[in-house]
Amino acid sequence: MRDRFDMTVTYAMHNALRRELHFIARATARADPDPDPDPDPDPDPRHILRTAVGWTLFRRALRAHQTAEDDVLWPSLRHALFGRPLCLARLEAIEAEHAVLDQLLEAIDQALAGPDLGLDLFADLTGSLVTGLRGHLRREEESVFPVAQVVLSEDQWERFERAHAQLIQADAAWILPWLLDGAAERTVAAVLAALLPESAHHAYTDQWQPAYAMLDRWGTEAAPADARP
Numbered sequence: 575m576r577d578r579f580d581m582t583v584t585y586a587m588h589n590a591l592r593r594e595l596h597f598i599a600r601a602t603a604r605a606d607p608d609p610d611p612d613p614d615p616d617p618d619p620r621h622i623l624r625t626a627v628g629w630t631l632f633r634r635a636l637r638a639h640q641t642a643e644d645d646v647l648w649p650s651l652r653h654a655l656f657g658r659p660l661c662l663a664r665l666e667a668i669e670a671e672h673a674v675l676d677q678l679l680e681a682i683d684q685a686l687a688g689p690d691l692g693l694d695l696f697a698d699l700t701g702s703l704v705t706g707l708r709g710h711l712r713r714e715e716e717s718v719f720p721v722a723q724v725v726l727s728e729d730q731w732e733r734f735e736r737a738h739a740q741l742i743q744a745d746a747a748w749i750l751p752w753l754l755d756g757a758a759e760r761t762v763a764a765v766l767a768a769l770l771p772e773s774a775h776h777a778y779t780d781q782w783q784p785a786y787a788m789l790d791r792w793g794t795e796a797a798p799a800d801a802r803p
Contacts, residue, residue: 578723579731582764583738587639588711590753594632595704597792601626602700620696624686628791630803631752633679636707638741638749640672646737651718654725664717671710678703739769746770748803750778751786 602619623629648669655661682699722731742749750769754762766775 579726579728580764580768581719582761583735583768584719585715586753586757586761586765587635587738588715589757590755591632591636591639591707591711593756594628595708597628598623598632598700599704601792602697619693619700620686622792623682623700626792627789627803631748631791634745634803635742635749635752636675636679638744639738640675642734642738642741644669644672646734647722650726650730650734651722654727654730655721661721665721668710668713668718671706671713675703675706675710678706735768742769745803747777747782748786751783754783755786 601622648665651665652662655665678699682696682703685696685699742753746769750766754765757765766778770778
């Protein structure tokens with residue numbers, strides 16, 4: 575059965591978030607103690623996230639995605655599922671995970687702002703973020719999106735898409751190339767068509783994507799000041 579709604583942008587966001595979680599996990603795994611230290615040890619993982627353009631872009635994109643869901647998608651689903659307590663309970667449990675993820679992000683940012691938090695606790699926080707967000711994305715795809723395809727009206731889904739697009743467009747020059755990094759050509763074309771007027775596609779191709787490609791998102795050296803978002 576064909577889906578009623580095109581969820582290409584939403585799935586592209588999920589895939590981009592998963593891609594960045596891989597880098598976060600790899601960078602912060604360096605907090606693990608090494609009984610046989612390398613003569614040229616990896617930098618402090620707190621320093622990596624503190625200076626990483628990738629962390630900044632990840633935070634912005636995740637905030638945009640979750641805000642659109644909190645403000646538009648969840649209320650529409652709660653309204654559509656009125657009178658179906660089991661479905662509502664599952665939805666509310668998944669919705670509540672946003673608050674947990676927000677707390678983890680805030681705790682990590684607080685740890686990055688000061689030197690007091692030990693490496694072990696920092697690794698616990700980032701590990702919880704990686705595990706928690708991966709699970710949350712999977713639960714949305716398995717339990718929320720299929721329900722949305724059935725119970726939402728076209729107007730309700732379109733309102734969510736518009737809210738999602740507006741939040742991404744507010745930082746489009748950086749978030750769009752980040753979102754489409756490594757995506758298939760068909761996905762790139764569909765996302766650009768959904769999020770940008772055709773007259774702005776050249777800006778993505780000629781300016782935004784080349785500038786993004788110059789970033790060292792998760793490297794130990796910061797990108798040049800004029801190239802950072």
